[in-house]
Amino acid sequence: MSGQTVKITIDGSVVEAREGLTILQAAGEAGIYIPHLCYHKDLLPGGHCRVCTVKVNGKPINACTMVVGGGMVIENDTAELNDLRKSIIEMLFVEGNHICPGCEKSGNCELQALAYRFGMMSPRYPYLFPAKQVDGSHPNVYIDRNRCILCGRCVRSSQEKDHKRVFGFEDRGIQMRLAVDSERQLAETDLAAADKAASYCPTGSLVVKRVGWKMPVGTRKYDKEPIGSDIAGRRK
Amino acid sequence: MASVDAALISRVVERFGKDPQRLMDIVREVHGELGHVSEDAVDSIAGVLGIHRVQVADMASFYSFFDREPGARYTVRLSNCVVDKMNGMQEVAAAFEKAVGVRFGQTTPDGQIGLRYTSCTGMCDQAPAALINGLVVTGIKPADVPAIVEALKREHGKVGGSVLFPNAEVQLNLRQAGPVVLGPFENGSAIRKSLALSPEQVIDEINKSKLRGRGGAGFPTGMKWSFCRKAKGRHFLICNADEGEPGTFKDRLLLTEAADLLFEGMTVAGYALGAVEGLLYLRAEYAYLWPRLEQVLSRRRRHGLLGQNIAGREGFDFDIRIQMGAGAYVCGEESALIESLEGKRGAPRDRPPYPVQRGYKLEPTSVNNVETLCCAARIMEKGADWFVKHGTRDSTGTKLLSVSGDCKHPGVYEVEYGITVDKLLQLVGGEDAQAVQVGGPSGACLAPKDYGRKISFEDMPTGGSIIVFGPKRDLLKHVLDFTEFFAEESCGWCAPCRVGTTLMKMKLEKILDGRGTASDLEELKQLGTTVKMMSRCGLGQSAANPVLTTLQNLPELYRKRITAKDFIPHFDITAAFSEQAAVTGRKFVDHEEAHA
Numbered sequence: 110m111s112g113q114t115v116k117i118t119i120d121g122s123v124v125e126a127r128e129g130l131t132i133l134q135a136a137g138e139a140g141i142y143i144p145h146l147c148y149h150k151d152l153l154p155g156g157h158c159r160v161c162t163v164k165v166n167g168k169p170i171n172a173c174t175m176v177v178g179g180g181m182v183i184e185n186d187t188a189e190l191n192d193l194r195k196s197i198i199e200m201l202f203v204e205g206n207h208i209c210p211g212c213e214k215s216g217n218c219e220l221q222a223l224a225y226r227f228g229m230m231s232p233r234y235p236y237l238f239p240a241k242q243v244d245g246s247h248p249n250v251y252i253d254r255n256r257c258i259l260c261g262r263c264v265r266s267s268q269e270k271d272h273k274r275v276f277g278f279e280d281r282g283i284q285m286r287l288a289v290d291s292e293r294q295l296a297e298t299d300l301a302a303a304d305k306a307a308s309y310c311p312t313g314s315l316v317v318k319r320v321g322w323k324m325p326v327g328t329r330k331y332d333k334e335p336i337g338s339d340i341a342g343r344r345k
Numbered sequence: 346m347a348s349v350d351a352a353l354i355s356r357v358v359e360r361f362g363k364d365p366q367r368l369m370d371i372v373r374e375v376h377g378e379l380g381h382v383s384e385d386a387v388d389s390i391a392g393v394l395g396i397h398r399v400q401v402a403d404m405a406s407f408y409s410f411f412d413r414e415p416g417a418r419y420t421v422r423l424s425n426c427v428v429d430k431m432n433g434m435q436e437v438a439a440a441f442e443k444a445v446g447v448r449f450g451q452t453t454p455d456g457q458i459g460l461r462y463t464s465c466t467g468m469c470d471q472a473p474a475a476l477i478n479g480l481v482v483t484g485i486k487p488a489d490v491p492a493i494v495e496a497l498k499r500e501h502g503k504v505g506g507s508v509l510f511p512n513a514e515v516q517l518n519l520r521q522a523g524p525v526v527l528g529p530f531e532n533g534s535a536i537r538k539s540l541a542l543s544p545e546q547v548i549d550e551i552n553k554s555k556l557r558g559r560g561g562a563g564f565p566t567g568m569k570w571s572f573c574r575k576a577k578g579r580h581f582l583i584c585n586a587d588e589g590e591p592g593t594f595k596d597r598l599l600l601t602e603a604a605d606l607l608f609e610g611m612t613v614a615g616y617a618l619g620a621v622e623g624l625l626y627l628r629a630e631y632a633y634l635w636p637r638l639e640q641v642l643s644r645r646r647r648h649g650l651l652g653q654n655i656a657g658r659e660g661f662d663f664d665i666r667i668q669m670g671a672g673a674y675v676c677g678e679e680s681a682l683i684e685s686l687e688g689k690r691g692a693p694r695d696r697p698p699y700p701v702q703r704g705y706k707l708e709p710t711s712v713n714n715v716e717t718l719c720c721a722a723r724i725m726e727k728g729a730d731w732f733v734k735h736g737t738r739d740s741t742g743t744k745l746l747s748v749s750g751d752c753k754h755p756g757v758y759e760v761e762y763g764i765t766v767d768k769l770l771q772l773v774g775g776e777d778a779q780a781v782q783v784g785g786p787s788g789a790c791l792a793p794k795d796y797g798r799k800i801s802f803e804d805m806p807t808g809g810s811i812i813v814f815g816p817k818r819d820l821l822k823h824v825l826d827f828t829e830f831f832a833e834e835s836c837g838w839c840a841p842c843r844v845g846t847t848l849m850k851m852k853l854e855k856i857l858d859g860r861g862t863a864s865d866l867e868e869l870k871q872l873g874t875t876v877k878m879m880s881r882c883g884l885g886q887s888a889a890n891p892v893l894t895t896l897q898n899l900p901e902l903y904r905k906r907i908t909a910k911d912f913i914p915h916f917d918i919t920a921a922f923s924e925q926a927a928v929t930g931r932k933f934v935d936h937e938e939a940h941a
Contacts, residue, residue, distance in 0.1 A: 154695070156695040156838070156839065156881055157838060157839055157840060158839070158840050159839050159840060159841050159879040159880065159881065162878070162879050169878045169879065171695055171881070174695040175695075175697070176697070193874075193875050193878055193879055196841075196871070196872075196875040196879075197840050197841055197875065197879060200840055200841065200844035200845060200848065200875075201840055201844070203844070203848070204840075204843075204844045233868065233871075234848050234872075235848075235851060235914075235915035235916060236916075237847070258840070259837070259840070259843070274397040274399055274400065275399075276399065277397075277399035277400060277402070277403045278403050278690070278837070279402055279403060279406040280406045280407070280837070281406075281407050281673075281690070281835070281836050281837045282832060282833065282834070282835040282836065282837045282843060282846075282847075283832065283835070283837070283843055283844065283846075283847045284837070285836075285837030285838075285843065288399055288402060288403065288406075289399065290397050290398055290399035291398070292384045292387075292388065292398070
C-alpha cells in the first residue's frame with residue numbers, strides 16, 4: 110500500500126483516505142461508521158450481506174469491496190440507505206429462526222445489534238420458519254444453522270487464519286446452507302478447539318461450547334453501547 | 346465405494362490433468378457415468394485432486410443438472426418457463442405424471458424414469474419442450490406423452506443411450522435473416538483482413554463500428570477489448586453461450602447456423618487481445634450442439650483457421666475449447682461464468698476488478714456474447730463503414746430477436762436497431778398484445794401505451810428476448826412465474842437476492858390468492874426496491890423488474906386483485922389449523938364474525 114492519499118467526500122465531510130483502502134476501511138479510519146455485517150477487519154471481504162452498501166456518485170456500491178478513488182462523493186448515513194439496510198436485516202431475521210431471548214449470543218450478536226441500531230421492532234416480512242440442522246457433534250464447537258446468516262466468515266477465517274477448509278457452502282438460492290468438510294458432521298472434520306474460525310461468527314450460529322453464559326446478559330458488548338460506537342468514537 | 350467407481354474417477358481426474366479448475370468437466374463426466382454424484386464420489390474426486398471434499402460438494406450441489414442422489418435412468422426435464430406454460434406445459438406435465446405414475450420431483454421405484462422441472466431451455470419458439478437425458482424434445486402435446494413414456498420404459502441402455510421419440514427435433518425457426526449477422530459469409534475472410542492490420546488497428550475498426558455488447562448491457566466492444574489488451578498478463582477470450590434469459594434462443598440459431606462466423610469472430614478477438622486461448626461456455630441445455638461444434642472446430646484447424654500459425658501468419662496461435670455448463674442461469678453473468686469455468690459454484694464476483702483486469706485465472710479476460718462476436722467478424726470482413734449504415738446513430742448494426750408467446754410466427758428475427766415495438770408486433774403477428782416483455786424477465790414489461798418505443802440502446806435495450814402476451818392472459822400469474830424463476834436461479838451468495846426473491850414470490854402469491862391489500866402493494870414495491878438496489882449482481886439487480894415494471898406500467902392489474910381490507914396477515918391461521926380441525930371434527934370460528 111502506498112503512502113499516497115486521495116480526497117473523498119462522505120455525507121458532505123471531506124476525508125483524506127489512504128490509497129488502496131476500501132471505502133469501508135477508509136471511513137473507519139476517519140471515524141465514520143458504515144454499518145456492515147459479513148465484513149470483519151481481519152478477513153478478506155465476502156460481499157454477502159450488502160449492508161455496507163453506500164451510494165458513490167449516486168450509484169449503490171458495496172463499501173467493503175470498493176477501493177477509494179479521488180473525488181468520490183459518497184452517501185452513507187441517509188434515511189434511504191438506512192431503511193434499505195434495515196430491510197436486509199429484517200430479511201435475515203425471517204430467513205432463519207432467531208430467538209434472541211434464548212440465544213447465548215444475545216448482547217454480543219452483531220445481527221441483533223444492527224437490528225437495534227436500525228430501530229427494528231419486528232421484521233416487516235413474514236417469517237419463513239425453515240427447518241434447519243443443528244450439529245453438536247464436535248466436543249468444543251457447535252453449529253446452529255437456525256442462526257446462520259451465510260456471511261461466510263467461518264468459511265473465510267478457516268482458510269485465511271487456520272489454513273484449513275473446514276467450512277463451505279452447499280446448494281443455492283434460499284436452499285443455500287453452511288456445509289462442513291466431512292460427509293456428515295463437524296466432529297469428522299479437522300476443526301481443532303484452538304482454531305480461530307469458531308470465533309468470527311457474528312451470530313450464535315458457530316459457538317464455542319461452555320463459555321456462552323460466562324458473561325451475564327445485560328453486561329455484554331452491545332448491551333452497553335450501540336454497534337458502531339467504537340468506530341464513531343474515533344472521529345476527531 | 347466400489348473399486349470400479351474409484352478406478353473410473355481416478356481415470357477421469359487424470360484425463361483432465363488433475364486440475365481442480367476442470368472440476369466442472371470432471372464432475373460432469375463422473376455424473377454421466379454413474380448417474381449421480383454420490384458422497385463417495387465426492388470424497389474420491391477430492392482425494393484424487395488433492396482438494397477438500399467441501400469444495401467438490403459446494404460446486405456439485407450448485408448446478409441443477411448434477412444429481413446428488415441416485416437419479417433415474419431417464420430423466421425428463423420439462424421446461425417450466427412462462428412461454429412453456431402459455432403453450433400448455435401444465436397439461437403436458439399432467440400427462441407425464443399419469444403415464445409414468447409418479448409426480449414431478451420423483452423417480453419411478455424401478456429407477457427407470459424421473460420427472461423434473463427445469464428453467465427455460467431455449468426452445469420457447471417450439472414450446473412446450475423437455476430435455477430427456479440431454480435429448481431435446483419440442484412442441485410436446487399431451488397426446489404425444491404416452492408414446493414417449495412407452496419408449497422410455499422399454500429402454501435399458503446406459504444413461505445417455507439413444508432412444509428415438511416423436512418430436513425429438515429442434516426447429517430452426519429463422520423468420521427473418523438480416524444483412525448483417527446472417528448474410529452470406531466466406532470462411533477466413535475476416536481473419537485475413539484482420540491480419541493485414543495490427544491488433545490495435547483491429548480494435549480501432551471495432552471502435553469505429555460502435556459495436557456494443559449484444560447480451561443486453563451494451564458495453565462498447567472495442568473499449569472492452571482495448572482495456573483487456575492493455576492490462577498486463579496472459580489474455581483470455583471467452584464467448585458467453587449461456588443464454589438463459591427466459592424467452593431467449595437466438596444464440597441457439599447462431600450456434601447451429603453460424604458456428605463458423607462465431608469462431609471466426611473469436612479468432613479475430615484472440616488476435617486483437619493477444620490471447621492464445623479462447624473458451625466457449627455452452628449452456629447445458631444446448632449439449633446437443635456440442636458434437637457439431639467440435640466438428641466445426643476440427644475442420645477449422647484442418648483449414649489452418651485455428652491452432653498454430655493461423656492463416657499462414659507465423660506466431661499467430663489461437664485455439665478454442667468448449668466448456669459445458671450444468672444448469673445455472675446466473676452463469677450468464679460474466680463473473681459467475683468465470684467462476685464456473687474455474688470449477689467453482691457460479692457465484693458472481695464483486696467488481697471492480699472487472700474481468701478485463703482480473704478475469705479467468707485472475708488474468709485479463711474479455712467476455713463477449715455469441716452475437717457480438719459474430720458481428721465483430723462481419724465488421725472485420727466488410728468494414729466499420731458498412732456496419733454503421735445499419736441501425737441508428739448510437740445503436741449500429743442489427744439485432745437478433747427471439748420472439749415467442751402469443752404471436753403467429755414465433756422464431757428468430759434479425760431486425761435493424763430502431764424498430765418500434767408496434768412494427769415488430771406487426772412483423773410477428775402479435776398486434777393484439779396486451780403487454781410485451783422486452784428483454785425477458787430481467788428486462789421490462791411494456792403496456793400498449795409504450796409500443797412506440799424503439800428497440801435500441803438509447804431507448805429500449807434488450808438482449809433479444811421478446812415475449813408477447815395476448816389479450817386473454819392473466820399477466821400477473823406470469824409475473825409470479827418470472828419471480829419464481831429468479832428465486833429458483835438466485836445463487837444465494839448475497840442476502841437481498843437470496844431472501845428477497847422468495848419474499849417477493851410470497852407477496853405475489855398472497856395478492857393472486859385474493860388476500861392482498863393496498864399495503865401489500867406498497868410492501869411489494871419496497872421489497873423490489875431493496876432487491877434491485879442492494880443485490881450483488883445483474884441477476885439480483887433485475888430480479889424485481891417483472892414486479893417493478895408492471896407496478897409502474899400496468900398498475901390496474903394489481904389494483905383489480907386487492908381487497909378493501911386494511912390488513913390481512915401472511916400467516917393464515919385457519920389453513921395452519923385445518924388438519925387439527927379435521928381431526929377433532931371442530932369448526933374454526935372467525936372471531937370477528939362471531940362477535941359482529
